[in-house]
Amino acid sequence: MDAVTTPSAAASVVPAPAAVTGGGKLRLLIVTLVVVALAEFIGPAQFQAGPGKVVLLPMLWALLMAAAWGAAHNQLPAVVRIDRGLQGLAGGLLNAALLLFVVKLSLTVGGALPLVMKAGWALFFQEFGHAFGTLALGLPLALILGIKREAVGSTFSVGREGNIAIIGEKYGMASAEGRGVLAEYITGTVLGALFIAVLAGFIASLNIFDPRSLAMGAGVGSGSLMAAALGTITAQLPPHMVEEVTAIAAASNLLTMVVGFYFTLFLSLPACSWLYYKLEPVLGRLTARGRQAQEEAAPDAGSALSHAHGFTLGDSLLAWVLMTGGVIIANAVSYKVSPLASLEGMLVIVAIVAAITALKRLIPRLPLVITLAMAATAIGIPGLFPFTATVLELTGKLNFLAFTTPVLALAGFSVAKDLPLFRRLGWRIVVVSLAATAGTFLGATLIAEFFH
Template sequence: MTTETLTSVPTRTALSGYAKLYLYALVIIVVAGLIGSVSFKLGPGKVVLLPMVWAILMGAAVGLARPYMPGPLKLDTALQFKSAAVLQAGLMLFIAKLGLLVGNSLPEIARAGWSLGFQELGHFVGTILMGLPIALLLGIKREAIGATFSVGREPSLAIIGEKYGMDSPEGRGVLAEYLTGTVFGAVFIAIFAGLVTSLNIFDPIALAMGAGVGSGSMMAAAAGAIAAQQSPEVAKTVATFAAASNLITSVVGTYFTLFISLPLAVRGYKVMEPILGRTTKASAPATGPASEAVGESHSELSGMERWGAWLVVAALSLVSDLLLYKTSPLVALPGMAIIVACVAVGQFLSSVTGRKVPAVCWISLIAMFLTSPACPWAAQMIAITGKVNFLASTPPMLTFAGLSIAKDVPAFRQLGWRIVLVSLIANAGTFLGATFIAQVFHH
């Protein structure tokens, strides 16, 4: 398939193509919701496979099964690129919900103290200091930027998606980091945090601050491993500081990654790659028609397509909320409408200001204001938007991520174990970096 074909097919068959894409997404979300969560023990930890894991696996299976499917059911490469574009648009709804959650907690953040504030620097710089040099030594190229500028949770996907596109090397890097953290993150950080705690180098409170990496499951796993080695009184304090640290990471993380850690990772790549860069199997560009057309095929959604993506992701999130948390769509609909409105206004402000301030920043600021003490309707906003579960939008997003993965299989195959190792090292770096800085300020 040529580049011209990849760019023209979605234009000629937009209606039927999107209908197929969205129908696949609906079926996958329903099946993932019906499967639910599955957990099993792995050494000292526990692996929990959430519906979002099933969603991304089933989405990937649909794309990979393309050669064996009848023509009308095939998800062709052009639609896989469109799925990545829908993912970028849908991630903005998650950013809005995150902003609505933390707006009411701003006074609590202000009272948290200097040590909690400055440890945030370690959460993001630590990933770069430990992960980026090793990625370059392993022969990984620009994927290293996406994999090491943060721990690669949902806001990081949104930032990379808006700046580079999810079908870019940076997009593949952050998606690999996300997948590694989702599947192995909690188990890895629990084992690693327990090991570091047992060395008795750091104060338990500093370790607790380091546990707030911005992921609820990883924070809980790390805090539990730390608290298990403390007295009951200290264990309670560990849980408190870990939660406060995680809250700060959730509040300022979007801005920190956008304005500090991502530019730092880009600059570090430019400086270190000529020195540390190696030529390995991971260095070669992926082959195949999809990879050849990545640069040319990535384009922004039109205004109508973007609105369609927002509304479809919102609707799928309501379905997910119903299946996973038994929330009636009629109850959650007003809150979801406010979320979509935040996204639309933020996108509009980004456009009219020439994108000098990214849409992800506008959206989070608007959402945070609506539930902050500064807003006269904050109580009503909290009550209405609180009916939309925070994690309900995750299965739809990962469904579209899965549906877009097949086009990147050659690149992921070449990165292989290297990108998994780099992701785990980045997770270790964020914990150690924040713990070290918290130790200095706490004492």
């Protein structure tokens, strides 16, 4: 994850991680691939929950195993230990690995652009559900539970890196709003993928929403959260619908990443702050005891993000190798695709990422993710380039879910270092953060359903 630091980060309550060596990086690579293989061999599981069912996919096993592996690093032999330094590196590798994930999604969008365009106005208006769903569901709950200005930071968005930057610029990370958005960030990172996967799978199993509406709801602006939600949705669809639903979810996620930043900056954050002052006198019931509990639970602002790692070009290459290996393993174990076919497709994706990354070095102000997504989408549009058909043929052999397992394995190692801080945040802010995540998914789904 991209680190957003403040001066207070220097006073972090945890010691700085030791420098990561070449041997440590190799260990992280091997252990992550082992986790991916174990998760894929376990395979999917599902069980009934009332009128619906819960679907648990390999990516969730990878997240849980990696988090547990990282948290228990002091009890493990050195040869397999993923210590805090490597956990910090995993966060940086996750960013670089997600670039490959973005390309796969964007190629899907380009290849299915006619299907995406059929979504029409639904794709635009559902963004209001993403922007306001978090505060509509999360803010009243936060005030009822006695949370004050932390509620603004934790409910105006799903609290990803761009949202942290907005709060840091407007209020400062040492503010109550800063503590709130940090809590949302940690909750979403630790529990978000698991929570939204269970929620999306359960809602999909009820068969009350059009799958296209659910796909738009899944595009919350976070690659890992979208992957988790979309995975459990597509697992319950007939094969002929998966491509269309995946393309719509990717387009929604891209729209939320690009336009959503401005929605949160100019619409949802001002609305959340205004509603707080209107609703707090009515719903707020923060007692002296509750205030003391909040102060004790409040983390040092930026401490969870103070593990910034000096990321190099070599680290990016490591991330691409790790992601390539993970996709090959997942594609072979779960989808019976030959490793050679997967390797050919991954080399195409890595080449696209490498080209745009090189362009970014020449033009530092170039927005990397947006440029990468736009370029890959254009490459995927049938007939636009003479090589498009070959690119789509090679990358089409890469199953979408094969990308999610190594991504969430890295996410699991990355969040392991923040688990002690996460425990200090208290159950109320966790409940509120999950409610905000549910709100953005349900809000966008409901608006999209109106058009369908």
